Amino acid sequence: MPELPEVETICRGLRSRIVGRRIVGVDVLEPRLRTRVGEDFASALTGKTIAAVSRRAKYILIDLDDGSVWMTHLGMSGKLIWVNAGRRREKHDHIIVKLDGGNELRYHDPRRFGLSLVTTRAELGSLPHIKTLGPEPLDGEFNADYLYGATRGSRRKIRDLLIDQTTVAGLGNIYANEILFHAGVRPTARAWKLRRSEVERVAKLTPKILREAIRWCGTSFSDYRDADNQYGNFQKHLRVYDREREKCRACGASIKRVAVGNRSAFYCPRCQK
DNA sequence: CGGTGGACCTGCTGGC
DNA sequence: TGCCAGCAGGTCCACC
Numbered sequence: 001m002p003e004l005p006e007v008e009t010i011c012r013g014l015r016s017r018i019v020g021r022r023i024v025g026v027d028v029l030e031p032r033l034r035t036r037v038g039e040d041f042a043s044a045l046t047g048k049t050i051a052a053v054s055r056r057a058k059y060i061l062i063d064l065d066d067g068s069v070w071m072t073h074l075g076m077s078g079k080l081i082w083v084n085a086g087r088r089r090e091k092h093d094h095i096i097v098k099l100d101g102g103n104e105l106r107y108h109d110p111r112r113f114g115l116s117l118v119t120t121r122a123e124l125g126s127l128p129h130i131k132t133l134g135p136e137p138l139d140g141e142f143n144a145d146y147l148y149g150a151t152r153g154s155r156r157k158i159r160d161l162l163i164d165q166t167t168v169a170g171l172g173n174i175y176a177n178e179i180l181f182h183a184g185v186r187p188t189a190r191a192w193k194l195r196r197s198e199v200e201r202v203a204k205l206t207p208k209i210l211r212e213a214i215r216w217c218g219t220s221f222s223d224y225r226d227a228d229n230q231y232g233n234f235q236k237h238l239r240v241y242d243r244e245r246e247k248c249r250a251c252g253a254s255i256k257r258v259a260v261g262n263r264s265a266f267y268c269p270r271c272q273k
Numbered sequence: 274c275g276g277t278g279g280a281c282c283t284g285c286t287g288g289c
Numbered sequence: 290t291g292c293c294a295g296c297a298g299g300t301c302c303a304c305c
Contacts, residue, residue, distance in 0.1 A: 002298065002299090002305095003280095003298065006298080031282065032282095033301075034281080034282095036302085040295060047282085058299080073299080073300085074298090074299090075282090075297095075298090075299055075300080076282090076283095076297070076298055076299055076300095077282085077283075077284085077297085077298085092283085105293090108280095109283095110283050110284065111281085111282045111283050111284085111297090111299095112281085112283080112284080113281070113299060113300075114299090115300090129300095153274080154276095155276075156275085156276070160276085161276095161289055163299090165299090165300085172298055172299070173297095173298060173299090184276075205303090218296075221297080221298070222284085222285075222297080222298090223284095223297085223298075224298070241298095242297095260275075261277070262277090262278065262298085263296095263298095263299095264296085264297090
C-alpha cells in the first residue's frame with residue numbers, strides 16, 4: 001500500500017499532533033506482524049515522551065526522549081492513525097499506543113505484512129532494514145549520474161530496478177509505473193539498454209512526481225489513509241497505474257497491463273518506448 | 274553474485 | 290445467492 005508519498009503524508013500528519021506527547025500505555029493486541037512484536041515492546045515505550053517523527057524509505061521513525069526509536073513499516077495494508085481514545089476499536093487494530101491528552105495511535109493492518117520494533121538512534125543505521133537502503137529520491141544524491149551507474153550492467157527490467165529499495169528508497173509499484181510513463185520508458189525495458197537521455201528523464205521525474213503526490217496527500221485505492229484516517233487524492237492524477245484498457249490521457253491509446261515478475265506493470269503502448 | 278518466484282496474510286471483486 | 294480464482298500499494302528467502 002503505502003509508498004514514499006503516503007508514508008511522508010502520515011509523518012507530517014503525526015508530527016504536529018504527537019511530538020511532545022507522553023506515552024502512558026501500550027496494548028499489543030496482535031503481536032504476529034511480519035516479525036513478532038516482542039514482549040518488551042510495550043515497556044520500551046511506556047513513560048517516554050515523543051521527541052520527533054521522521055521517515056527513511058517507507059519506514060516511519062518515532063524518536064523518544066531517551067534515545068530510543070519506535071520504527072514501523074506499514075507493509076501493504078497498514079495504517080497508523082491518531083484518534084480519540086474513546087473511538088471504537090476495529091478488527092485488525094493490532095497495537096494501541098496511548099498518549100497523554102486523551103488520544104491514541106492505532107496500528108491497524110489486516111494483512112499483517114507490517115513491522116513494528118523499538119531500537120535506538122545509535123543502532124538504527126546498522127539494522128539490516130536500514131543499512132541496505134539506497135539513496136532517498138528527494139535528496140540530491142539520487143541523480144542522473146547515480147541512476148545511470150545503477151542501470152549499467154543490470155539485466156533487470158527498469159520497473160524492477162526502480163522498486164528495489166537498494167537502488168532507490170521509497171518507490172513502489174504505483175510510482176515506478178507513473179514515473180516511467182512520464183519518462184516515456186516502458187516498465188519492461190531492460191535497464192542496461194536505456195539511453196543516457198532516458199535515464200536522465202527518469203531521474204529528473206522521480207522527485208517531481210513524488211513531490212506532486214505528497215502535495216495531493218498520496219494515493220488511496222482501498223486501504224491507504226493518512227494519520228487522520230482521511231483519503232489521499234493522487235489517484236485522480238494517475239496516468240497508467242490501475243488503468244488497464246482505459247484511454248491514455250496523453251494520446252488516447254488503450255493502456256496495457258502486463259505481469260512483470262509477480263506483479264502488474266502498466267504502460268501506454270504509444271507514449272512509452 | 275544477480276535475478277526470479279514463491280511465501281507470508283486478509284479481503285475484495287468478478288466470473289460462473 | 291454462493292463459491293472460487295485471481296489480485297492487491299511490500300519484503301524476504303530459497304533456489305537457480
